[in-house]
Amino acid sequence: MDANFESELMQLLDEHKDEMIKLRRYLHEHPEPSFHEKHTAEFIKNYYRDLDCKVHDCGDGYGIVVDINADKPGKKLAWRADFDALQIQEDNDLPFKSQNPGVMHACGHDGHTAYLLVLGKCLIQLKDKINGSIRLIHQPAEEVAPGGALSMIKDGALDDVDDICGIHVMSTMPTGTVQLHAGPTQTGRANFDLTFTGKGGHASMPQLSNDAIVAGSYFVTQLQTIVSRRxxxxxxxxxxIGSFDGVGSYNAIKGQVKLKGDVRVMSKETRKVIKENIEQIVKGTDVTFGVKSKLDYDDNYPVLINNRDLTKEVETWIKESDIPEVxxxxDSGVVNASEDFAYFAQKKPACFFYVGCQPKDGGIYPHHSPxxxxxxxxxxxxAKSAASVICHYFA
Known part of the structure; x- marks a missing residue:
């Protein structure tokens, strides 16, 4: 590794700081939700079109893989950034506010894409100084199960990769901090859809009906005993329970209600216990209230587990680089949210870490908020944290 590689890369990034902001604002203004990121994917591919790298589609969605030094011997490091937005109506007064009604970059994926595009361009400019190869993974559909990672993995995104890293910006962490955690780091997730069907009728004659709202309400209260007692x-x-659809009128007994639920865990054992107990309570509700249920339970994102050795190295490398802005x-500790980066971490040694992005006014504007x-x-x-890791990784 050229001794000046890191200083040259950092200087290039400084020169392109304004471009990162410009790219981020363009992406923020033109968001697309999970599995519908057609124009965003084209924008990303066009960015690399005249650069000395190999670009190809990957997965069954809009995934993109960019290889730098594709055929060069040595280690191969992958770096992932997601680019989907959320189906949320933006409630910010910004000159680059979302122009797509009901869609917003409310989780920072526009920032992830912007920094990686510029970092990729700078790495390509200095690629002869890299003793190995780098694969940039631009991933769609992180927000909605089954996510975009799985199909990209099946399509070879991790072929010949030795290790993989990624960054998520965090509005709950102060700007200027880099935080990471070794071992189990983010929760695994499951979602379920549940319908209880009874018999509707007139509110003045409940004996002739079978109230689905009562059954659903009982289920919701019993559900809380799983965490407290199981x-x-x-x-x-x-x-x-994020949704309880029992809308009706004053004097009508509902014959059917629909519920949507979310489960978060930090181990396979806990995942199994919660699922089995939800199924048991559903069956008990059927018997107790004489209703019929339909449960669709989706065990999706696994627990995100950071490789301990790689994560400790990443922490040391970033500290050694003495980045002025950091x-x-x-240590971030365990992070509550789930991430389909966890699928990448199941396949290769991984480090997924966090960069604070709390606004200058000190307020906390949560992810997934309008x-x-x-x-x-x-x-x-x-960009500089990633550059630090890349420079030390190939040193």
Whole structure:
């Protein structure tokens, strides 16, 4: 590795800082939801069109793989960034506010894409100084199961890759901090759709009906006993009913209700316990209230497990690089949200870490909120943190 490689790369990134912000704002203005990112994918491919790299579609969606030094011997490091938006109506007053009604980059994926595009361009410019190859994975559909990672893996995104890294910006973490955690790091996830069907009727004659709302309400309250009474108190688990569709009128008894639920876990054992107990409570509700249920249970994203050795190296490398914009590098602890990067981490040693993007006013605008906001200073921190890892990895 050329001794000046890291300083040259950092200088290039500084020169392209404004471009990162410009790219991020364009993407923020033109968001597309999961599995519908056609124009975003074309934008990404066009960015690389005249650069010295290999670009090809990957997976059954809009995934893109970019290879730098594709045929060069040595280690191969993959770096992933997602680019889908959410079906949320933006509630921010920005000059680059979303122009697509009901769709918004409310999780920072526009920032992920912007920093990786510029980092990729700079790496291509210095590719002769890299003792190995780099694969950039631009992934669609992180937000909606089954996600975009699985089909990209099946289509060879990790072929010949030795290790993989990725970054997520976090509005709950102060800008200027880089945070990471070794071992189990983000929760696994399951979703379920549940319908209870009874018999509708007139509110003045409940004896002639079979109230699905009562059955559904009983199910919701019993559900809370799983975490409080079926899980080891030292295990992590949560169950949320996010939708209870029982809309009706004052004087009508509902014959059917539909519920949507979310489950988060930190181990396979907890995943199994929660699923089995949900199924048991559903059956008990059927018997108790004489209703018929239909449960569609989707065990999807696994627990994201960071490789301990690689993660410790990444932490050391970023600290050693002494990046001016980084005020602190520390342990994030376990992060509540789920991520389909976890599928990549099942296949290869992985490190998925976080860059704070809390706005300058000190407010916290949560991810998936219509008011989500990021401090764009995080973009250069993402790029330089990744550059630090890449330079040390190939040194």
């Amino acid at each position: 899980l080891n108190p030292f295990e992590v688990g949560s169950i949320t 005020r602190a590098v520390k 008011k989500f906001m990021m401090n764009e200073d995080c973009l250069i921190i993402c």
